[in-house]
Amino acid sequence: MKIEQIYTGCLAQGAYYVVSENEAFIIDPLRETQPYLDRLAKDGVKLKYIFETHFHADFVSGHVDLSKKTGAPIVYGPTANPAFEAMIAEDNQIFEIGKIKLKVLHTPGHTMESSTYLLIDENGKETAIFSGDTLFLGDVGRPDLAQKATNMTSEQLAGILYESLQNKIMPLSDEIMVYPAHGAGSACGKNMQKETMDTLGNQKKTNYALNQPDKESFVREVLDGLAAPMEYFGMNVAMNKGGYESFENVLKKGSQPISPDDFENVAEQSGALILDTRNAADFYRGYIPNSINIGLKGDFAPWVGAMIVDVKHPIILVTDLGTEQEAITRLARVGFDNVVGYLDGGFESWKNSGKEIDTVNRIPADEFAKSFNENTKVIDVRKESEFAAEHVNNASFNTLSEINNWAKSLDKKEHFYIHCAGGYRSMIAASILNSRGIRNFSEIEGGFKKIKETAVPRTNFVCQSKS
Incomplete structure (x- = not known):
């Protein structure tokens, strides 16, 4: 046996x-x-x-x-x-x-x-x-x-x-x-x-x-x-209970290269969300406007499910070269079967074509520390247990999974800083905020891990609850 x-x-x-x-x-x-x-x-x-x-x-x-x-x-x-x-x-x-x-x-x-x-x-x-x-x-x-x-x-x-x-x-x-x-x-x-x-x-x-x-x-x-x-x-329950399209068909359908010249038309005609699966460190330097960043090297599929929700929503991928099928596979694992294609040649092909590029305002933790004072607005997008264990003094707890709710109440005239534990989740948040025209913020590179290495005042550490 x-x-x-x-x-x-x-x-x-x-x-x-x-x-x-x-x-x-x-x-x-x-x-x-x-x-x-x-x-x-x-x-x-x-x-x-x-x-x-x-x-x-x-x-x-x-x-x-x-x-x-x-x-x-x-x-x-x-x-x-x-x-x-x-x-x-x-x-x-x-x-x-x-x-x-x-x-x-x-x-x-x-x-x-x-x-x-x-x-x-x-x-x-x-x-x-x-x-x-x-x-x-x-x-x-x-x-x-x-x-x-x-x-x-x-x-x-x-x-x-x-x-x-x-x-x-x-x-x-x-x-x-x-x-x-x-x-x-x-x-x-x-x-x-x-x-x-x-x-x-x-x-x-x-x-x-x-x-x-x-x-x-x-x-x-x-x-x-x-x-x-x-x-x-x-x-997902409905798919497991009712059946679904074969994985091979999903993979074949999604593995369609789309040139930079055709990319915008395909996105507009299909109503597809542009999902950029590159690392946050690459994404913030330049990306296709209105893209959402959820890095493949992380808890990719669960966060796609949490952020996009509708498994039938069409998706166009921007990936690191050679990772297209991995992204399609990992999306299919949580029921996102409607990938209509991927950017041929990756982001470099878009950049080399001279098309419009957007960026995220990402700053190092030490720069954040220099400007921090008791009136600084900080948004912490980690889980509740992480925030409860330790956080920046006077920071607001606004977990990433609830961004659709709290983003509506942001003051677009007041600058704020945003962070998670290491930068993965805060870059997801940053890309979503930017896509909604909210740009009055700085995302902190390395997240709370790097903030802890500075003199920014924090609450006393409390052992995290196992719940």
Whole structure:
């Protein structure tokens, strides 16, 4: 038996590829299927099942494409109702793959169809659980995402999750390995550990959610401090539940080079958003006017989802040379399938054509320090927990994910400074503000990390809450 965790850092997502004898199964595959097909061919095995732990909200699974290419059936837990053909398993149903077995444990709460898969080895020993978003390392799946679909409150769903954990997970052996669907950085939980696998026994000791004295405490603690869910989550659920265009078609459609001369016409005719995926350090020096910068080298896909929201919105890419297909792939992972093309030759071709260029007013932290006084307006776009831990004296907390709300109230005559932790998020904010005609600001290079190296007064550091 071979268990392989296929972890994708930018989504903090874990898919699983398991082989026994000449058969294999895959759990929660990513959108692009070729890596899985390559593994199957290399191992000379047949894919027998594709197991889905639930209808994912934060990424589009590759289950539909993978099933079409391999003939392997898609399996969901009880109560699932996808629009495509799938096997809806019963609670405690057992599937055989080679010499091993996989037992379905229906564990609703994160969503009502959520299921955990219990692995039983060739000797009949229960060895691992693939827990999806039911149980994370250090946390459990947030129970507020399925409210509309279930006509339940988040408190009711949290109570159901408590029962699932107590009745299905906690009685299992401490030796069992836990393989979750997500790790630290995912928006599906608030307190996830950096590790991507652990023993159930250690989780029973260290996971706050598994150590609550009763259901009432569990519900209160699990719901406390949850940030608002990303607005694109519902669209991803719909794609996972209803099906989608094949990834190959999405990649082909998006891989169309557009010359600088045609670029403006294509953007205007399609109504496309110009998404510049270069690093902030390159973007601020020069970019196509009205572009939005979300760097590919970072939490690209989640921030695209948070900022653009509508997965059907047409997009034209400006990328570093050779990264076009990577950008299209990572967009497709979160359901943004409507890439209409990319700037041929990258930004240099635009620059060399003599067309209009815009810039961001980015300054070093030491320059900011020289001009700082008690009346200086500073906007901090980090997360609430980061801001609460330490921030510039008198800074305003305006998190990036809420920019559509707070940007409306900015005084366009008052100069302000904007920063995040290192410059990635503040450049996203800067590009959005510039595109809306708000230009009376300076973005601080290196963010709070560099500010801390100056004499700018800051609040006393407080250890960040794990929520």
